[in-house]
Amino acid sequence: MLKAFEEHIKTEFPTLYQGRFLLACSGGVDSVVLAHLCARSQLDFALVHCNFKLRGEESDDDEVFVKKLAKTLQREFFVKHFDTDGYVSKNKVSIQMAARQLRYAWFDELVEAEDYKRVVTAHQLDDKLETFLINLSRGTGIDGLLGIPERTDRVLRPLLQFSRAQVLEYAELEGITWREDRSNLDTKYLRNQIRHQIVPQLKELHPTFLENFHKTQEFLQQTASIAENHVEEVRQRLFQESNGVQKISVDALLALRPTTAYLYALFGVFGFREWNDVESLLSATSGKEVRSKSHRLVKHRKHLLLQAIGTGEDQVYTISEDQTRINEPLSLVIAQADALGNTSRQILYVDKETLKYPLTVRKWKKGDYFYPLGMKGRKKMSKFFKDEKMDIISKEEQWLLCSGTDIVWVIGKRADERFKVSSRTTQILKFSVQE
Structure with a gap:
């Protein structure tokens, strides 16, 4: 198995030779064998272990075992204790989902904090079959039928082409010891029901059932790739x-x-x-x-x-009287002008003496109104947007230049009559939106 594993890494996961990675190790046979295979393949990794505090002393003994394994393999070791029951109670999720969410959130933190490139997990082919059957029983599309992916943005699963039987055989031949999690025998969990009651019967149907399943997965993946390429073409077109x-x-x-x-x-x-x-x-x-x-x-x-969807509330940006430019939320240049020049939707000339500093740039609010340049009377911003045939997102993204509570400029669209340059103006201020 070692030779097949090394060839598989060189062919499918060459990035594992290019930087250090984290290897998730529970202490079970799959992850312990994976740790030994990676060590013997001269890969640079650290062991990470999650103690979910769900099985009392057994959980703590698992932690001790993985720590000793890391020492034996001369690898760095990371461990974290979780209040899994508390997380379940707070978030109203199953224990399995809680463990998954806690585990991968911590892995992401470690990758960022410790400068590791990837996380490697020990899922193997039988795990993929079990996930396939779980998704099938719940109703799914092609994504669900593909089961566990070999790779995501950060997580790699190099054991997925090897069966549980192959892993066990390698462990026994090499004299590798591991920890047994007794909860894996509890058939109150759906995965365990499938593992112990359904999968054995499926394997009895045909002597090469698992190998046939693996081939089917490869065919499904090819079909999914064709469909994905077509969908991307449609997306680019529409x-x-x-x-x-x-x-x-x-x-x-x-x-x-x-x-x-x-x-x-x-x-x-x-x-x-x-x-x-x-x-x-x-x-x-x-x-x-x-x-x-x-x-x-x-x-x-x-x-x-x-x-x-943006995060947080819209901000208000201020402009002091001596400021000549802002770069957020848009690029706006402010300069003194001797006279009116060329105008456009991206340029505004105002009578400086009509302004009250500091000016602000903000989004519109319900009830906002202004006095459109060249018109008599005021107009609500909602009515202006409707007349401009602006969609709801464009309305929400529209910036306003304001003096106190008054709107000076619907930036890039319409100026306010009250701030226009007149024959009485002594100071002209020019605002220019920069692309």
Whole structure:
């Protein structure tokens, strides 16, 4: 197995030779064998162990075992204790989900703090089969049928082509000792039911069942790659990006068949999961929206608008009287002018004496109004936006230059009548938006 493992690393995971990585070790046979294989392959790694404090002394004994293994292999060792039960109670998730979330969050922290390149886990082929069956039992698409991926942005799983039987055989031949987690025998957990009751029967159906499953996974992965390439072509054709907002024609989406499948393929990567709501958005009125944890989809007339959700509240930026430039939230140059020059939507001339400092640059708020240049009377910003046919995202992204509570300039769109240069003006101030 060592030779096959080394060839697999050289072919599929050459980056493991290019920098140190973290190897997650529970003390079980899979991760202990992986640690020995990596050590004998002259790879540079440290062992990391999670003590979830779920099995009393047994959990602590696992920690001691992995610490001794790290010493034997002459590797750095990291360990963290978790209040897993407390996390379950607070977040209302299963123990298995809690352990997973806690584990990978800590791994991310370690990678950043300790300058390690990757995290390697010891999932093997039987684990992948179990995950496949779990996803199949719950209902899934091709992503779920692919089971555990060999690699993500940070996590690599080089044992996925090896079976549990191969791992056990190698451990016994090499005299490798490991820890048994008795909870793995408890069939109250779905994975254990599948592992001990269903998988053995499937393997009895055909002597090469596991190998056949591995081939099927490779075929599914190839099919998924073809589908992914097609979806990316469709995305490139339909998604029109401008200022961080993607604009997608509703008619073009409705022309895709099957529509729901395409919606999943196009928008699933942005975290959307409520597909009935997403599909309903196609026939909704303007202004309706659906949100994922990271993005929002907004209906605007005959288009959907896709935007990443920002963090935190909108800020207010100040401009002092002696300031000549700001770079946030946009690039704005302020200069004295002797006379009116060429005007455009990106240039504003004002009577300086009408301004109250400090000036501010902010987003619009409900109830805002101004006096549009060249018009009599005031207009609410909401009415101005409607007349300009601005979509909801453009409204939210619009910056205003303000003097006190008064709007001086809807930046890049319309100036306010009250601050215009007149025959009585003695000081002219020029504001220029820089691209």
